[in-house]
Amino acid sequence: MDVKIRIENLKASFGKHEILKGITIDVYKNMVTGFMGPSGSGKSTIISILNRMIDFEDGVKMEGRVLLDGIDIIRDVNGVELRKRVGTVFAVPIPLPRSIYENIAYGPRLNNINDKDELDQIIKEGLKKAFLWDEVKDRLNTSALKLSGGQQQRLCLARTLALRPEIILLDEPCSGLDPISTAKIEEALSELKKDYTIILVSNNTKQIARISDYSAFFYIGELIEYGHTDALFTNPKIKKTEDYISGKFG
Amino acid sequence: MRIRPSTIDKLVRIGFNAQAFFTVSILVVIITIIFFKGFTHVNLEFIFSSPEDMGRQGGIFPSIFGTILLALLSIVFATPLGLGTAIFLTEYTKESAFTKIIRFGVESLAGIPSIIYGLFGFIFFVIKLKMGWSLLSGVLTMTIMILPTIIRTSEEAIKSVPRNLRIVSYSLGATRWETVTKVVLTSAMPGILTGVMLSIGRVVGETAAVIFTMGSSLRLPTSLMDSGRTMAVHFYILAREGISMDKAYATALVLVLSITIINVFAYYIMNKVVSRYS
Numbered sequence: 001m002d003v004k005i006r007i008e009n010l011k012a013s014f015g016k017h018e019i020l021k022g023i024t025i026d027v028y029k030n031m032v033t034g035f036m037g038p039s040g041s042g043k044s045t046i047i048s049i050l051n052r053m054i055d056f057e058d059g060v061k062m063e064g065r066v067l068l069d070g071i072d073i074i075r076d077v078n079g080v081e082l083r084k085r086v087g088t089v090f091a092v093p094i095p096l097p098r099s100i101y102e103n104i105a106y107g108p109r110l111n112n113i114n115d116k117d118e119l120d121q122i123i124k125e126g127l128k129k130a131f132l133w134d135e136v137k138d139r140l141n142t143s144a145l146k147l148s149g150g151q152q153q154r155l156c157l158a159r160t161l162a163l164r165p166e167i168i169l170l171d172e173p174c175s176g177l178d179p180i181s182t183a184k185i186e187e188a189l190s191e192l193k194k195d196y197t198i199i200l201v202s203n204n205t206k207q208i209a210r211i212s213d214y215s216a217f218f219y220i221g222e223l224i225e226y227g228h229t230d231a232l233f234t235n236p237k238i239k240k241t242e243d244y245i246s247g248k249f250g
Numbered sequence: 251m252r253i254r255p256s257t258i259d260k261l262v263r264i265g266f267n268a269q270a271f272f273t274v275s276i277l278v279v280i281i282t283i284i285f286f287k288g289f290t291h292v293n294l295e296f297i298f299s300s301p302e303d304m305g306r307q308g309g310i311f312p313s314i315f316g317t318i319l320l321a322l323l324s325i326v327f328a329t330p331l332g333l334g335t336a337i338f339l340t341e342y343t344k345e346s347a348f349t350k351i352i353r354f355g356v357e358s359l360a361g362i363p364s365i366i367y368g369l370f371g372f373i374f375f376v377i378k379l380k381m382g383w384s385l386l387s388g389v390l391t392m393t394i395m396i397l398p399t400i401i402r403t404s405e406e407a408i409k410s411v412p413r414n415l416r417i418v419s420y421s422l423g424a425t426r427w428e429t430v431t432k433v434v435l436t437s438a439m440p441g442i443l444t445g446v447m448l449s450i451g452r453v454v455g456e457t458a459a460v461i462f463t464m465g466s467s468l469r470l471p472t473s474l475m476d477s478g479r480t481m482a483v484h485f486y487i488l489a490r491e492g493i494s495m496d497k498a499y500a501t502a503l504v505l506v507l508s509i510t511i512i513n514v515f516a517y518y519i520m521n522k523v524v525s526r527y528s
Contacts, residue, residue: 098527110423
């Protein structure tokens with residue numbers, strides 16, 4: 001199994017508040033890795049370091065290394081270039097105020113892909129992979145704002161896929177969605193892991209159990225337990241993990 | 251005795267309706283007066299010919315032309331400058347003492363009466379830089395005068411674009427500049443255009459600062475160094491010096507009509523932009 005992302009002793013703090021207290025973890029290629037933990041555990045901070053969106057926050061200090069294919073993305077990679085390789089789907093669906101088509105074309109156009117046929121192909125492919133194609137194929141030029149919440153989130157997934165990234169980060173992508181939309185997103189993710197390395201952040205332990213190959217449990221800035229999802233959920237080694245996945249706290 | 255909430259609700263509604271009606275009726279009264287006093291004297295000849303005998307006879311073509319040139323050039327200068335400042339303040343700097351000083355400067359400029367701009371333009375552009383009473387002096391003075399309006403309205407419009415849209419744009423691999431041009435400005439366009447419209451209105455309606463800098467020549471301005479007389483100035487001089495009240499009202503009517511046309515046209519463009527990005 002290839003390691004896609006290696007995080008080594010990663011520390012991060014906002015002002016005097018330490019959010020990550022030295023995280024070390026390997027994320028494997030073409031697997032879904034679930035990050036779970038109660039709020040304040042630091043899982044979303046790791047995501048924002050992986051896509052360097054943390055650059056837009058003030059007063060952040062970081063230590064340690066985050067290696068993507070062996071290259072340190074904190075120091076040796078340009079944030080804009082990094083985000084062309086690392087796609088993100090956020091907790092709330094955020095469609096851009098333009099058509100369905102133009103939403104998905106946004107990323108490719110930034111990469112100077114303007115050929116109509118090529119764009120059409122990318123958009124069709126993205127929408128199919130996000131299980132949204134059948135619902136919107138006849139109205140690609142209508143506003144993305146007119147879609148339902150669940151459809152918007154799948155649009156955001158399709159938009160991320162159109163970047164043809166290597167890694168997809170999903171930061172609680174189903175937190176605002178109904179069970180049916182959630183099921184569609186999960187179905188899409190199970191298909192996608194063949195081609196992408198996926199990190200799924202979720203408060204929903206059942207969701208992590210359903211679709212992750214590997215699972216990590218974080219608690220107040222530390223990695224408590226990490227391992228194969230089946231093993232971690234059936235036989236957690238640490239009491240805290242057991243308490244969390246059995247719902248004793250959250 | 252306690253008044254029932256539903257009664258208060260009704261009274262408040264009646265009150266607000268009355269206020270709205272009052273506002274609209276003022277507008278209607280003004281336009282009606284100008285229309286009835288002016289329309290008998292407005293015809294194609296009035297619009298397309300030059301004034302004679304100080305404006306007692308003839309038309310106002312040079313003034314229409316001068317007004318359009320002054321407004322257009324001022325906007326062409328002030329919009330990039332003002333929008334650039336607004337983008338700098340909102341997207342490229344963090345709040346600091348420096349941005350506070352810039353904002354303080356902008357707000358102070360916005361509060362200065364136009365006659366002061368006129369005086370400054372006269373001393374600096376007309377005399378010091380030897381531009382004389384000219385279209386150029388007028389344009390530069392008007393540019394400075396409307397700059398605060400454009401900066402303020404653009405800044406508010408840019409600030410009202412949700413942060414989430416910027417986040418998404420960055421997450422899709424956009425640079426700051428790509429995010430500003432493709433997402434922020436397209437969303438802020440209606441607000442920015444409102445500022446531009448207000449500014450056009452100010453330039454077209456300005457008299458004091460224009461007389462001091464662009465002068466009041468009745469000839470058709472054919473170069474940037476020519477003096478000229480805008481419609482507002484023409485109206486002011488005709489009325490103030492009792493030359494011809496008929497021609498004054500006719501000028502006022504053309505002035506009001508042209509502002510209306512500009513507004514309708516601008517909102518037409520704005521709707522096109524908005525419908526494309528929503």
